[in-house]
Amino acid sequence: MAPADTASAQRGTARSLPPAQEPAPVPSPSPAVASALRTIATERDGLACLMESIGNGLGTAFTAAVERLVTARGRVILTGMGKSGHIGRKIAATFASTGTPALYVHPAEASHGDLGMVQPEDVVVALSWSGETTELADIIGYARRYRVGLIAITANAGSTLGREADVCLTLPKAREACPNGLAPTTSTAMQLALGDALAIALLEARGFSAREFGIYHPGGRLGASLRQVREVMHAGGQMPLVTRGTPMRAAIAEIDAKGFGAVVVVEEDGRLAGIVTDGDLRRNVFRRDLDSLAVEALMSGTPRTVSPETLLAKALEIQESMKITSLIVVENERPVGLVHYHDLLRSGVA
Incomplete structure (x- = not known):
């Protein structure tokens, strides 16, 4: 075959190949999904910081808090204002359902008579990110005056709450998921996780059984599954x-x-x-x-x-x-x- 014919045949072969397939574009997440992923990632980073802190210095204080709660002859009194108060309510419910008698006392109501709910054999667990929540002043003063045990959960060990507490569980500084850095999000996630960690450590220390768990959870499918x-x-x-x-x-x-x-x-x-x-x-x-x-x-x-x-x-x-x-x-x-x-x-x- 002549050179020209050969070149022509090669060009013909090249023209017969299918065009290369471009990779399909990956759709971008919607703004709402992107926001959700950022929020969860930010809170995840905060929990990772909390884990790291417990593995270091916070672990000593955590152990002391568990020992104080295990040996308490009374109840655990959770208190906190605003979002910390909501987290305190949940922690109190988790304690109560896992064998640790607990209740939540609103700090503002405590100043108007509810301090009578707190007895000397109790232990108060107070939550405040800043440690300077004004509404906590009376319950802190009451705990110190009547020698009620006081455990702080705060990000500021040098705060009034941190200094007055028998045990201070100092949360690591972490960025809130809120784009303005204001709405409690990462901070409350860490509070909640630390409260759950306390509840499970107490459960394990007391040898709380599934049978006992069933006594406090008689309703629904969970209650049924714990029957014998x-x-x-x-x-x-x-x-x-x-x-x-x-x-x-x-x-x-x-x-x-x-x-x-x-x-x-x-x-x-x-x-x-x-x-x-x-x-x-x-x-x-x-x-x-x-x-x-x-x-x-x-x-x-x-x-x-x-x-x-x-x-x-x-x-x-x-x-x-x-x-x-x-x-x-x-x-x-x-x-x-x-x-x-x-x-x-x-x-x-x-």
């Missing part, structure tokens, strides 16, 4: 129960009479032997000798069991993960009850 199996199980004459050696005809009658789709099999001495479910019956329904068989011929010798103290949330997790509808409740190797999936649904845990 013994509260909903079928016991005594309600249990579908036969002994080893029982003919299948009688076992089927027991399944039908009790209506749980299963029958629990026990040894002569009452120990658990196994379970026969309606699924076992369906798998053997065409056996000609079904009626003449003893119950142990069809039973599963390794049924799923729980103790009476098992939380309903755990019982539900077992049933759903194992795809079973009944759990045998066992105590000292003997069945004492049966809990059905429908019982858990009725309890509100699911």
Whole structure:
């Protein structure tokens, strides 16, 4: 081929290739989304500073605060003005629900009679970012006069509150998410996080159990999940129960009479032997000798069991993960009850 022809062919080949694909433009977030991301990032940075502070000098004061609260014979009194007061209310509620008796006292109302709520055996936890909140003056003075324990949560250790406190939890300086640097945002996030940290440290120090947690949270799905199996199980004459050696005809009658789709099999001495479910019956329904068989011929010798103290949330997790509808409740190797999936649904845990 002539050089000119070769060049022409190459140009033709080049023209036949598809144009290069440009990357699709990434849409810019809306102003509202961009603002939300900046706010969360700023508060996240503040929490990171708080974590760093606890790992350094603040950790010593935090330990002292926990020890003071654990040994208090009275209640924890939260107080604070404005946004700090709202955070104080939440911390008080968290303390109370996790085993630390607590209440919130409004500092302005304290000056007009509510100081009577504060007793010498109590510990006051006062929140003020500046530490110079005017409304806190009377409750601080009262705490010092009557030797009430005082813990400060402030960003200014040299403030009136910081100096008067037995323990000062000094928050690190951090930029507020507000573009004007004024509205309490990062500061209240750090206050709240530190309050939660105190509550959990106290919970762990006291060995506060899920059972005790359930006592203070009886309502809703959370309350239901913290109830125990013994509260909903079928016991005594309600249990579908036969002994080893029982003919299948009688076992089927027991399944039908009790209506749980299963029958629990026990040894002569009452120990658990196994379970026969309606699924076992369906798998053997065409056996000609079904009626003449003893119950142990069809039973599963390794049924799923729980103790009476098992939380309903755990019982539900077992049933759903194992795809079973009944759990045998066992105590000292003997069945004492049966809990059905429908019982858990009725309890509100699911």
